[in-house]
Amino acid sequence: xxxxxxxxxxxxxxxxxxxxxxxxxxxxxxxxxxxxxxxxxxxxxxxxxxxxxxxxxxxxxxxxxxxxxxxxxxxxxxxxxxxxxxxxxxxxxxxxxxxxxxxxxxxxxxxxxxxxxxxxxxxxxxxxxxxxxxxxxxxxxxxxxxxxxxxxxxxxxxxxxxxxxxxxxxxxxxxxxxxxxxxxxxxxxxxxxxxxxxxxxxxxxxxxxxxxxxxxxxxxxxxxxxxxxxxxxxxxxxxxxxxxxxxxxxxxxxxxxxxxxxxxxxxxxxxxxxxxxxxxxxxxxxxxxxxxxxxxxxxxxxxxxxxxxxxxxxxxxxxxxxxxxxxxxxxxxxxxxxxxxxxxxxxxxxxxxxxxxxxxxxxxxxxxxxxxxxxxxxxxxxxxxxxxxxxxxxxxxxxxxxxxxxxxxxxxxxxxxxxxxxxxxxxxxxxxxxxxxxxxxxxxxxxxxxxxxxxxxxxxxxxxxxxxxxxxxxxxxxxxxxxxxxxxxxxxxxxxxxxxxxxxxxxxxxxxxxxxxxxxxxxxxxxxxxxxxxxxxxxxxxxxxxxxxxxxxxxxxxxxxxxxxxxxxxxxxxxxxxxxxxxxxxxxxxxxxxxxxxxxxxxxxxxxxxxxxxxxxxxxxxxxxxxxxxxxxxxxxxxxxxxxxxxxxxxxxxxxxxxxxxxxxxxxxxxxxx
Numbered sequence: 001x002x003x004x005x006x007x008x009x010x011x012x013x014x015x016x017x018x019x020x021x022x023x024x025x026x027x028x029x030x031x032x033x034x035x036x037x038x039x040x041x042x043x044x045x046x047x048x049x050x051x052x053x054x055x056x057x058x059x060x061x062x063x064x065x066x067x068x069x070x071x072x073x074x075x076x077x078x079x080x081x082x083x084x085x086x087x088x089x090x091x092x093x094x095x096x097x098x099x100x101x102x103x104x105x106x107x108x109x110x111x112x113x114x115x116x117x118x119x120x121x122x123x124x125x126x127x128x129x130x131x132x133x134x135x136x137x138x139x140x141x142x143x144x145x146x147x148x149x150x151x152x153x154x155x156x157x158x159x160x161x162x163x164x165x166x167x168x169x170x171x172x173x174x175x176x177x178x179x180x181x182x183x184x185x186x187x188x189x190x191x192x193x194x195x196x197x198x199x200x201x202x203x204x205x206x207x208x209x210x211x212x213x214x215x216x217x218x219x220x221x222x223x224x225x226x227x228x229x230x231x232x233x234x235x236x237x238x239x240x241x242x243x244x245x246x247x248x249x250x251x252x253x254x255x256x257x258x259x260x261x262x263x264x265x266x267x268x269x270x271x272x273x274x275x276x277x278x279x280x281x282x283x284x285x286x287x288x289x290x291x292x293x294x295x296x297x298x299x300x301x302x303x304x305x306x307x308x309x310x311x312x313x314x315x316x317x318x319x320x321x322x323x324x325x326x327x328x329x330x331x332x333x334x335x336x337x338x339x340x341x342x343x344x345x346x347x348x349x350x351x352x353x354x355x356x357x358x359x360x361x362x363x364x365x366x367x368x369x370x371x372x373x374x375x376x377x378x379x380x381x382x383x384x385x386x387x388x389x390x391x392x393x394x395x396x397x398x399x400x401x402x403x404x405x406x407x408x409x410x411x412x413x414x415x416x417x418x419x420x421x422x423x424x425x426x427x428x429x430x431x432x433x434x435x436x437x438x439x440x441x442x443x444x445x446x447x448x449x450x451x452x453x454x455x456x457x458x459x460x461x462x463x464x465x466x467x468x469x470x471x472x473x474x475x476x477x478x479x480x481x482x483x484x485x486x487x488x489x490x491x492x493x494x495x496x497x498x499x500x501x502x503x504x505x506x507x508x509x510x511x512x513x514x515x516x517x518x519x520x521x522x523x524x525x526x527x528x529x530x531x532x533x534x535x536x537x538x539x540x541x542x543x544x545x546x547x548x549x550x551x552x553x554x555x556x557x558x559x560x561x562x563x564x565x566x567x568x569x570x571x572x573x574x575x576x577x578x579x580x581x582x583x584x585x586x587x588x589x590x591x592x593x594x595x596x597x598x599x600x601x602x603x604x605x606x607x608x609x610x611x612x613x614x615x616x617x618x619x620x621x622x623x624x625x626x627x628x629x630x631x632x633x634x635x636x637x638x639x640x641x642x643x644x645x646x647x648x649x650x651x652x653x654x655x656x657x658x659x660x661x662x663x664x665x666x667x668x669x670x671x672x673x674x
Contacts, residue, residue, distance in 0.1 A: 007213050011037045012388045014164055014217040016230050018042075018136040020051065020115065021356030021373040022223035023122035026136075027065060028381025030129040032534045034388050037215065038134065039166060041141035041224075043174035051115045051370035052278065052286060056101060057454025057509065058371045059108040061378055064532040064646065067121045068108070075111035076281045082260045083442060086270040086426055091322065096442060100264055105455055107512060107525050112280050114251075115370060139174035143167040143212065145220070145233045145352075152349040155387065155394040160216040161351055168211045219384055220352045223377065228358035234348050238361065240341030240412065246291045248312030248335045252327035254285045258320055261285060266445070268426045272318040284331055289316045291335070307335040340412045346401035353380055353400060360408040362415040371454055372411055376404050378532075382644040385534050391574055393671055396464055402475030403459045409476060414451050418444055459507040459647060463668045466496040466650045466661070467506040474507075494664040496651040500638040501541070502631030510539075510646050514624030515580055516616050518590050519609035523618040526580065526626060529610075530646045535576045538662065541627070542581035543637030543654065545593050550635060553654055557639070558595035560659045567666055572600060575666070578611055582627050582634040585616040641665055 013029055015022050018040035029036035054062075054071060062068035083096040101110050126134055144165040151161035222230025231238075254261055258277075262285075265277035273290030280286055289312050309330055317325050343359030356373030380400045386392035421441045450456045460474025461467045471480045496506050504510065512527030530537055540557070543550045562568060567575060579598045581588065590599060590612055599608045615626040615634075627634045639658050641650035650665040652658030 008216070009213070010160060010216045011035050012217065013037075013219045013221065013384060014039070014162070014215055016142055016220065016222045017224035017356075017358075018119075018138070019223060019225065019356065019373070020118060020122070020370045021377045022221075023119055023126070023136075024374045024377035025221050025223060025355065025381050025384075026126050026134060027122055027129075028377070028385055028532070028534070030126045030134050031065075031532060032382065032385030032389065034385050036134055037137065039137045039140040039142070041139070041169065041174060043139045043169070043171045051118075052112045052280060053371065054111050054113065054118070055371045055452060055454045056106040056108050056110065057457070058374060059111070060106060060509070060512075060527065060646070061374070061532070062121070063108075063528065064530060065125055066531075067125055070121055071111065071113055071118065072108075074117060074281060075113035076279050078110040078112060078264050078279075080263050081445070082263045082265045083445075084260070084265060084267040086268065090270040092267060092269060092320070094260065098442070098446065101449055101453055102446075105450070105453055107527075110453075112278055112286070114280070118370070139169040139171060140166050141169065142229060145230070147348070147351065149349075152351050155218075157390065160218055162217040162220050164215045164217060164220065166213045166215060168213065218351075218388065221377070221380065221384075222352065222354045222358050223356050223373075224358055226357045226361045228354065230352065231343065231354055231358050234345070234352060234354075236343055236345045236348075236354070238341035238343055238359070240339060240361075246294045246307075246335065246337050248289045248291050248307060248315065248333070250287045250289065250309060250312055250316070250327075250333050251280065251284050251331040252287065252313075253283050253329045253331075254287075254325060254327050256320075256323060256325040258323040258325060266441070267319060268441070269319040269321075270426065272321075273315065275316055275319045287312075287316055289313075289319065291315050294335075309333045340416050342405070342408045342412050346405050347397070350394060350397040353384075355380060355404075359405070360411060362412060372407065375407075375454060375457075378645055379404050382532075382534055386574075386644070390671060391570075392669055393463075396669060398478065398480050399459075399462045399464050399475075402462060402471070402478040402480045405476035405478070406460065406474075407457055410451070414448055418448055455509065457508065457647075458505070461507075464643060464649050465507045465647070466494045466665055467498075468495060492664075494650070494661055494668060496649075496661065497653060497658075498651060500632065500636075500653050500658075501640060501651045504630050504632070504640055504648055504651055506648050506651060508648060510640070510642050510648055511629070513615075513626035513629040514618065514621060515613040515626050516585060516618055517610070518581075518585060518588065518594075518612040518614050521585065521619070523621045523624075524613065526578075526613065527646065529578055529613075530642055532644065532646075534644050535574055536644060536649075536666075537642040538575055538577045539640040539642060540577060540579045540598065541630070541632045541637035541639065541654065542579050542594070542598075543633070544583050544635050545581045546583045546587060547635065550637070551593070553636070555595055556656070557654050557659055558597045560656075560663075562595075562597040564663060566663060566670065570666075570670065571597070574670075576611070578613070580613045580615060580626065582615050582637070585614045588614065 012034050013036040015025050015038040018038050022038055026038045059068050062071055078100040081098050081100050082094055084092045085095045087093050142164050146163040148161040151159050222228050224230055262279045267275040273292040276288040278286040294306055340362045346359050347353045355376035383396050387394050421444050459465050461469050461471040462480040498506060510527055512525045514523050515526045516523055542554050545551055577598055594612055599612050601607050617623045632638050637654045639652050639654050639662060643649050652661040
């Protein structure tokens with residue numbers, strides 16, 4: 001085939017890499033109905049090993065897509081963390097037991113399930129919502145990227161500033177090389193001890209006819225790992241340094257007399273290094289093992305040919321002595337060198353974006369890699385979807401770097417401290433300044449738990465978060481222009497009022513308490529109603545709707561909502577309304593006491609019975625006391641705007657000023673408000 005005959009096509013978004021970040025991005029594209037393509041250079045999906053920890057926030061996100069229950073049923077549940085440290089005689093003993101995560105943070109706890117199953121849940125979800133039109137194209141990798149700079153600022157439907165040449169590989173070319181020293185499948189080809197093979201794969205395939213394709217795209221997202229081809233094309237760097245700490249990983253069915261093998265454990269030996277035990281599904285246990293005898297060479301990288309399952313288990317046996325540890329079955333293994341690095345840039349001109357390991361790398365022992373990577377894509381996906389569809393202003397894309405690079409920087413700081421405390425030699429006594437104080441390790445673990453859960457993420461001020469303060473300072477330093485809109489004939493910055501909902505924090509994820517459906521009395525976690533379908537949620541805390549004064553305030557607010565030339569056209573399609581009132585359920589009638597806009601009528605399906613809830617006692621599940629939990633006054637209520645990713649964008653009173661704030665917020669986000 002000649003160059004002129006090279007097939008060409010167009011798409012809105014091209015996603016490079018089909019790991020957890022790439023599939024999270026593809027899930028948003030499917031849910032938003034975006035014309036997207038996903039390519040991955042490997043010929044097959046993952047069947048074993050790789051990432052396995054699912055933190056609380058990731059499970060809340062999975063639940064918002066509708067498949068958390070599948071992971072929850074298959075996974076092993078992490079309940080308790082045991083700490084083992086050497087005594088004065090050098091023998092390891094259990095020194096502490098603590099909850100794996102603090103109690104009461106979420107309706108979920110941490111679980112572990114191998115990455116292949118998680119990817120399968122995504123793939124089936126994508127297939128369901130794209131009607132099979134969006135598939136992962138395997139054994140395909142990008143060869144070149146050309147950007148038409150003059151088109152980057154034109155976000156119209158006809159602008160395609162990116163030209164990507166794709167190369168189609170044979171199955172053999174795309175299969176990852178395995179270690180010669182073991183019959184067990186390994187993950188070394190994905191490890192930071194391995195060299196990138198992308199350029200070699202492209203070179204092998206270039207001489208063949210019929211293997212290239214040209215794609216013109218509006219946007220591109222590089223979810224292609226620590227060796228990211230996309231990042232290299234943009235000339236961006238990861239900043240940071242590797243450490244001298246080398247770790248091996250084994251997924252085995254252990255044969256051992258160690259009493260806590262089915263608990264998550266941190267084991268510090270006196271002089272042989274450290275080990276982490278992660279009990280897995282199907283009797284498997286993942287062992288993270290410090291390889292103290294493997295040292296980096298002059299280049300700073302360890303020789304991976306020295307590392308085999310045998311060298312890793314021998315190191316584990318030394319650490320866990322006097323207990324015995326061996327295995328007959330090994331499912332997967334790998335090795336890596338701890339290093340903390342974060343990208344200098346997460347996007348190029350709001351057209352090419354980087355997510356996951358492409359912009360941050362760190363140790364895996366805090367269970368953050370897959371989780372933070374997926375949450376990068378969760379943050380970006382809905383923004384791209386709404387911009388491509390012409391619903392939201394392109395300026396919202398600037399908030400991706402501001403919000404997620406700050407999270408990555410915080411992650412690197414946390415991992416830097418935690419990994420050094422984990423990998424360091426335990427102090428022999430209070431005078432041993434070069435050793436690690438084990439009480440310091442415990443404190444770091446407990447304090448880091450909230451961060452590791454993903455629930456402490458706090459996005460800074462922007463057009464998407466109406467909070468006080470300096471936007472650049474609260475983010476990563478990026479200039480995120482704040483929304484200033486016309487209110488009462490003057491340009492003013494929209495600002496939320498945190499005092500009317502003290503526990504619904506601006507910039508943080510909307511928390512969850514049990515509430516009841518007004519129509520059928522069924523209890524729900526309120527957060528469950530914030531589905532990831534690309535819609536904003538206007539959450540109306542209606543207060544005591546049986547009070548005449550409050551009913552008057554609610555009616556006035558709803559009349560403004562129903563007649564708004566900005567919001568009315570978007571109601572239920574792009575802005576869904578959820579209501580939570582505080583009166584007694586049995587004294588309230590849905591059709592009598594709540595304005596129609598809160599439970600709209602459809603000629604084919606009748607009234608909407610799934611949008612109004614009450615903070616009251618359940619027959620079977622007690623009292624959630626949601627208003628108290630949210631910090632909202634039961635009589636007067638408030639109004640909250642939740643972004644499509646469940647993060648809080650605006651909080652205001654249920655009054656005229658609150659209505660102006662709601663309309664002002666959306667005027668700064670929706671294109672209709674220009």
